[in-house]
Amino acid sequence: MSQKPYGGLTMSIAERDVFSDQLNKVFENGGRGRACLVSGGVASGKTELLERLNDQAINSGALVLSATASPVEQTLRMGVVGQLFRNAAVPENVAAKAEYLLSAGLPTSRQPDQDPPAFDQTTLLLAQEICALVLEMAKERPVVITVDDAHFADRSSTDTLLHLQRRIRSARVLMVLAERTGEGSARLRTEVMRQPHSRHVRLQSLSATGVGELLAERLDGIPAESFVTACAELTGGNPMLVCALAEDWLAATATAGNDQTPPSAPVTGESYRQAVLSYCHRADPDAARVLRAVAVLDELATTANVAKVTDMYPSHVADLLSLVDGGGLTVDGRFRDPAARNAVLADLDRQEHTALYLRTAKLLHDEGAEAAEVAAYIAASGESGETWATTFLRDTAEQAVAQANLRAAVSYLDLARRTCADERQRAELTVRLAGVQWLVDPAAAGQHLSRLTADLRHGLLAREHAPPLARWLAWHGFADEAKEVLTGLRDTIADAGPALTADYRMTVQWLRFFHPRLVEDTVDPAFADRGEAAGSTLFTVLKDGTTSDSVHDAEQVLQSWRMSDMPIECALSALQTLLYAQCPNRATEWCKELLAEAENRNATTWRAILTDLRAAIALQLGNPSEARAHALKALEIMPPQGWGVAIGSPRAHLVLANTMMGKFDEAAEQLTHMMPRTTHQTRFWLQYLQARGHYHLATDRLHAALDDFQMAGDRAGRWGLDYPALTQWRSDAARVYVRLGRGDVAQRLVTEELELPGSRGPRIRAVALRVLASTDNLRKRVPLLQEAVDLLQHCGDPYELAYTLADLSQAGQVLGETNRARMFARRAIQLSKVAHANVLHSRLIVHSKPLPGSAEVADEFNPLEPLSTAERRVAVLAALGHSNQEISRKLCVTVSTVEQHLTKTYRKLKVSRRTDLPTELAGIA
Numbered sequence: 063m064s065q066k067p068y069g070g071l072t073m074s075i076a077e078r079d080v081f082s083d084q085l086n087k088v089f090e091n092g093g094r095g096r097a098c099l100v101s102g103g104v105a106s107g108k109t110e111l112l113e114r115l116n117d118q119a120i121n122s123g124a125l126v127l128s129a130t131a132s133p134v135e136q137t138l139r140m141g142v143v144g145q146l147f148r149n150a151a152v153p154e155n156v157a158a159k160a161e162y163l164l165s166a167g168l169p170t171s172r173q174p175d176q177d178p179p180a181f182d183q184t185t186l187l188l189a190q191e192i193c194a195l196v197l198e199m200a201k202e203r204p205v206v207i208t209v210d211d212a213h214f215a216d217r218s219s220t221d222t223l224l225h226l227q228r229r230i231r232s233a234r235v236l237m238v239l240a241e242r243t244g245e246g247s248a249r250l251r252t253e254v255m256r257q258p259h260s261r262h263v264r265l266q267s268l269s270a271t272g273v274g275e276l277l278a279e280r281l282d283g284i285p286a287e288s289f290v291t292a293c294a295e296l297t298g299g300n301p302m303l304v305c306a307l308a309e310d311w312l313a314a315t316a317t318a319g320n321d322q323t324p325p326s327a328p329v330t331g332e333s334y335r336q337a338v339l340s341y342c343h344r345a346d347p348d349a350a351r352v353l354r355a356v357a358v359l360d361e362l363a364t365t366a367n368v369a370k371v372t373d374m375y376p377s378h379v380a381d382l383l384s385l386v387d388g389g390g391l392t393v394d395g396r397f398r399d400p401a402a403r404n405a406v407l408a409d410l411d412r413q414e415h416t417a418l419y420l421r422t423a424k425l426l427h428d429e430g431a432e433a434a435e436v437a438a439y440i441a442a443s444g445e446s447g448e449t450w451a452t453t454f455l456r457d458t459a460e461q462a463v464a465q466a467n468l469r470a471a472v473s474y475l476d477l478a479r480r481t482c483a484d485e486r487q488r489a490e491l492t493v494r495l496a497g498v499q500w501l502v503d504p505a506a507a508g509q510h511l512s513r514l515t516a517d518l519r520h521g522l523l524a525r526e527h528a529p530p531l532a533r534w535l536a537w538h539g540f541a542d543e544a545k546e547v548l549t550g551l552r553d554t555i556a557d558a559g560p561a562l563t564a565d566y567r568m569t570v571q572w573l574r575f576f577h578p579r580l581v582e583d584t585v586d587p588a589f590a591d592r593g594e595a596a597g598s599t600l601f602t603v604l605k606d607g608t609t610s611d612s613v614h615d616a617e618q619v620l621q622s623w624r625m626s627d628m629p630i631e632c633a634l635s636a637l638q639t640l641l642y643a644q645c646p647n648r649a650t651e652w653c654k655e656l657l658a659e660a661e662n663r664n665a666t667t668w669r670a671i672l673t674d675l676r677a678a679i680a681l682q683l684g685n686p687s688e689a690r691a692h693a694l695k696a697l698e699i700m701p702p703q704g705w706g707v708a709i710g711s712p713r714a715h716l717v718l719a720n721t722m723m724g725k726f727d728e729a730a731e732q733l734t735h736m737m738p739r740t741t742h743q744t745r746f747w748l749q750y751l752q753a754r755g756h757y758h759l760a761t762d763r764l765h766a767a768l769d770d771f772q773m774a775g776d777r778a779g780r781w782g783l784d785y786p787a788l789t790q791w792r793s794d795a796a797r798v799y800v801r802l803g804r805g806d807v808a809q810r811l812v813t814e815e816l817e818l819p820g821s822r823g824p825r826i827r828a829v830a831l832r833v834l835a836s837t838d839n840l841r842k843r844v845p846l847l848q849e850a851v852d853l854l855q856h857c858g859d860p861y862e863l864a865y866t867l868a869d870l871s872q873a874g875q876v877l878g879e880t881n882r883a884r885m886f887a888r889r890a891i892q893l894s895k896v897a898h899a900n901v902l903h904s905r906l907i908v909h910s911k912p913l914p915g916s917a918e919v920a921d922e923f924n925p926l927e928p929l930s931t932a933e934r935r936v937a938v939l940a941a942l943g944h945s946n947q948e949i950s951r952k953l954c955v956t957v958s959t960v961e962q963h964l965t966k967t968y969r970k971l972k973v974s975r976r977t978d979l980p981t982e983l984a985g986i987a
Contacts (some may be wrong), residue, residue, distance in 0.1 A: 095200075095230030099254045100240040101267030103389040104345045105302035105337070108240040109263075114207045115238065119206040124236075125151055125199055127207045131214035140164050142209060142219035143192060156195055163191050189222040193218050196226060197233050204234040212239040212250065218683070224253045242346070243385065259887040267299030267390055276301060280308035286326070296399050298390025306337035330401035338405040342390060348374065351383045354755040356395060358418040359404040360428075363395045371421040397684050412444070419443035423451065433458045434470070441477050452478045456491065468502050489517040493527045499677040500534060501665040504704045508538045515543050516552070525551060526562050533631065536577045537706040539740025542578055544573075564627070572631045575600060576637070577707070578781035579743045600639045604785040605819050613648070616640050624659075630668050637675055644823040644857055646682045647948065653679065670700035671708070672790050677715040682825065684861030687898040688723035689715055700734070710746030712738055714985040718753035721760050722861060724900040729757045745781075748774050748789050755794055760901070764798050779868050785831075786821040793833045800836050808838040825862070828853035832866050855976055858945045864893035864902055885978075889941070928970040936963040937971075941979045 080164050102108045116126045128669075129145035147160035178701035199205055209215065210222065227237055239254065243264070254260050268276065274290040297303035310331035315324040342350050355372045356363040365383060369376040377950035383395050387869070390398070397403040423439035426679035426773030427450070437458040440451050462471035476496040482488040499507035514531055517523040523531075528551040548570070551558075554567055573581045600613045616639035623633045623665060633656055640649035653676050658669040675697035680689035693715040702709050713732055733754060741747050775791040778784040786792075792815040796808035812834040815821055821830065828850040835846035847870045854863040867890035873884030894903035929937060939949045946964075951958045964976070973979060 093261060095233045095235040095237075095256060097237045097254055097260040098225045098239070099251060099262045100238060100265060101243045101251075101262065103243045103292075103300075103385065104242070104341050104349075105300055105389065106243075106265045106267070107301040108242075108265060108489075109210055110301070112210050112238065112240055116206065116208055119204075119236075121152075124203075124204040124206045125202075127152070127196075127205065128209070130210040131212055131216075131219075133214045133936060135218050136214060139216055139218045140188070140222070142215045143211075143222050144968070146207065146209075152958050153199070156199060160195055161190065163188055185218055185221065186225075189225040192222055193226045193229050194237065197229065200230075200235045201232040201445060203951075204236070207237045209239045211240040211242065220250055224250070227254060227257060227260070231257070232701045243388070243549060267388065268301060268304065269299065270294045273299060273304050274296070276304050276939065277308055279311070280281075280305055282378060289326065289328065294586060296328055296330070298387075298393065298398060300390030302337050302339075302341065303334065303390055306333040309333035330399055332344075334401060334436075335405040338391065338402045339409055341389060342406060342409065345386070346382075348378070349382050349386055353386055353391065354406055354410060354414065356383075356386075356392060357397065357403045357410075358422055360403065361396075362422070365395070366397070367422075367425060370425050371418055416443045420448070420451065427454060433461055437470075437474050439472055444477075452482050452487070452491075456494075459494075462499060468498055468664050471498050472502065485517075486522050489514070489522040490524070492517070493523060493531070495532065496534065503532075504537060504667055504700075504706060507534065508706075511535055511538065511540060511543070515547065518547060525554065525558070526565075526769070527564040529562070530629065532569055533629075534573065536573055536580055537708065539707045539738060539743075541577070541580050541710065541740070541743065544577075548573075548581070568629065568635075571601070572635060574782070575635070577744050578783060600635050600642070603639050603643045603820070604783075604787050610937040612639060613643050613645055616643070617648070617652070617858075620656075623656075629670070634671065634675070637672075641675075641679060641682060642823075644682075644787075644825055647858075647951075649679050650676065650683075656956075666700055667704065669697045670704070673699060674712045674715065677712065677719070681715065681718060681722075682859070684859035684863070684897050686719040686861065690719035690725075693719065707738060707744045708746055710741045710744065711752040713737070714746070714749035714753040717750075717757055721753070721757045723898045724760075724904075726757070726761055733757065745783060745788075747777055748783065751777075752789055752791065752794065759794075759798060764801055768798040768802075770800065784818075786815055786818055786826045787823060790815065790826065790829060793830050796837070797835045805837040809834065811835070822851040824857040825859055828857070828859075828866070829862060832862070832869060835869065840873055840877055840942065844870065844877070847873065852976070855940075856945050858948050860893045860898050864890045864897055864899050867893065868902060868906060895911035929967060933963045933967050933970075936960055937967045937979060940964060940967075940976055 127146040459474040619636040677692035701918035715725040800806035873887035
């Protein structure tokens with residue numbers, strides 16, 4: 063391009079070189095004036111274009127008069143015109159005259175609610191004077207007038223500029239007015255474009271080529287075609303967004319360092335986020351509202367839906383959606399990138415955030431959308447606000463519970479509770495929330511208990527909620543509050559309905575077993591004894607031992623129990639009944655079934671409790687390894703803070719199981735965890751004392767062990783829980799007295815225990831007989847141990863059986879019955895290995911020596927040779943200590959068939975009882 067006067071003009075903006083010809087014509091000698099109206103969307107490059115035009119004009123020697131209109135200054139008359147003359151390059155005399163004219167010719171402002179005045183005679187005279195000043199300056203050198211955001215100019219300034227525009231045709235004046243597409247004044251556009259020397263330039267989004275040029279300028283290099291294409295798709299050609307992507311890419315490259323490859327794709331970082339927010343803040347208020355609605359609605363953002371949530375006319379919304387699509391943030395009413403949507407959502411103020419999400423929720427609700435979708439929008443709003451939303455959240459929460467989506471139910475109920483204005487309804491929502499939270503996180507449910515206790519006290523909560531509230535309070539060790547709840551219900555239970563009465567009685571029975579001190583002064587014992595099936599059957603078994611009726615009643619409860627409509631305590635009482643009725647295998651099967659339901663319903667709390675109960679069952683079955691695994695799993699499912707006072711149970715199981723297996727370091731580690739003081743008033747403390755006592759006994763801390771066992775006995779007696787099925791503290795203490803050389807005291811304690819109600823269970827009696835045998839002379843010792851062996855083989859406890867057989871072996875060696883001693887020792891070795899009785903197993907291996915003349919015979923003897931295949935299978939399992947019932951289940955035959963095979967086996971092997979079966983049979987297994 064040839065050199066022009068004052069240097070000429072050459073502009074270089076990607077696809078924006080629309081002014082070069084216009085400007086150069088103005089700068090030619092004798093050039094004619096020009097006017098240009100530039101229209102473009104938000105951030106389309108209008109401002110940058112004007113700034114570059116101003117710079118180029120100044121460099122070419124022109125006088126630049128620039129102004130930027132603002133919506134906050136629309137009430138300031140001649141405000142834009144005043145900006146034009148407040149320019150350092152304006153001659154002082156001209157500036158002073160303009161200031162005088164503006165200050166003397168018009169009042170400075172009008173009230174915001176007043177319509178702008180027409181172009182009256184005074185304003186017309188002032189406009190003529192202003193125009194004269196501009197035309198006079200244009201005689202000396204070209205004048206460039208630029209007004210950005212002209213659509214915000216005050217009325218008098220707009221009229222003055224239009225007046226000037228009609229008089230610059232023969233003057234070296236270039237007037238450029240920039241307006242935002244869709245927001246400019248129709249009058250301004252019409253007046254500008256009616257003049258032959260005027261031009262209307264519409265800034266479109268950059269093409270892919272234009273995006274590439276802009277990126278090349280910003281990145282100081284030509285980017286890859288794929289990178290340019292991706293940037294064009296992300297920005298829709300909006301220059302501001304393209305520049306933001308360039309800045310984010312440069313920042314990411316700088317962060318990556320020299321040893322890493324720069325990102326090959328665009329990066330939407332902080333600059334992009336700020337550019338998105340800048341677009342929204344600069345956009346027309348209605349367009350910004352539409353953008354925020356689109357962000358909330360996301361995939362639901364149709365014209366009709368946006369119109370409903372913004373309360374605008376659909377036709378207006380359609381125009382605005384088209385406008386913002388042209389701005390590059392959206393395409394077809396959807397954000398081009400999730401980062402843009404997230405930036406808009408994060409920028410919502412609380413009030414608008416709540417309003418948009420609630421309106422969207424109501425829209426979906428009215429159109430019959432999925433409940434979960436509606437609830438998700440209500441939840442996202444942060445408050446339910448309206449009655450329909452509270453009711454909807456409650457109903458949706460119940461659906462979520464039915465579908466085992468408990469955590470979703472918790473969020474819905476919590477939102478409904480927090481925003482509910484009615485006190486009674488809020489109390490009902492809170493107790494339901496606590497009930498659902500209890501299934502997944504008892505610690506979280508505990509935060510509501512104080513409020514619920516107060517609500518019950520003040521009559522805001524129905525008394526039907528008192529029994530579960532008392533159980534929750536007891537779980538967390540709030541004994542005084544639980545007593546208050548139970549006492550209040552006791553005083554009105556006479557007129558209660560059958561369902562509440564049954565729940566109350568069940569709660570009382572459960573607490574008698576679980577938290578006995580709590581009900582000491584709270585409940586009439588005669589009333590408590592009339593407790594419901596599961597609880598009363600449990601105490602019947604503890605007092606009277608196993609009966610067919612008690613086992614039947616417990617299984618009836620388990621068959622009818624469902625987690626959705628019956629308290630878990632009913633099922634736990636029934637399972638405890640089976641456990642203390644010496645039916646561990648039946649308890650295991652039921653426990654597995656209930657665990658499956660708990661897992662299907664995602665009930666974390668009940669999974670943990672039932673898994674811990676499996677640990678108790680495994681200990682009764684003489685399987686400490688399995689008990690240890692279950693107890694660890696229980697603590698993994700639910701962390702200690704969720705267990706409340708019941709933390710004593712899994713801790714006790716771990717201490718006892720590790721002690722039985724000889725893992726004394728692991729047992730000691732468990733004992734380092736402090737028990738809550740409130741646990742000391744519960745049955746779980748008895749479990750813990752018993753387990754700790756066994757650890758002390760196994761590690762030769764005899765007096766510490768005795769203290770623990772006697773403390774357990776004292777607590778059990780004071781709490782009405784002194785039942786051998788629950789704690790054999792007398793046998794445990796007797797073991798210590800035997801070690802201390804006080805056999806007389808030990809004998810008295812065991813004899814006392816054997817005379818107590820409920821001591822007839824085979825395992826209970828066997829344990830006591832083994833301890834009693836250690837207090838007697840050798841001749842009396844063997845029959846006691848033999849009876850204990852028979853009982854243990856019946857109930858299937860390989861751990862205790864291994865120790866009893868070891869005692870028999872030791873007695874046989876002392877009495878000179880070497881063959882029998884050897885047989886018992888070998889069986890004890892086999893069983894101690896099976897039962898993970900590692901201390902016993904190691905001791906027996908070390909002390910076992912071949913007896914003279916016996917090894918050779920043993921090598922030649924094959925005990926299976928005379929037996930049939932069926933008899934062999936039965937004999938092997940019997941030699942391992944399995945009961946007839948267990949053998950029948952394992953081999954899928956009747957108990958009668960097992961008995962027949964054993965009878966034939968005894969005859970063929972020339973033995974008279976199960977304990978005489980050759981130990982080689984266990985080895986073959």
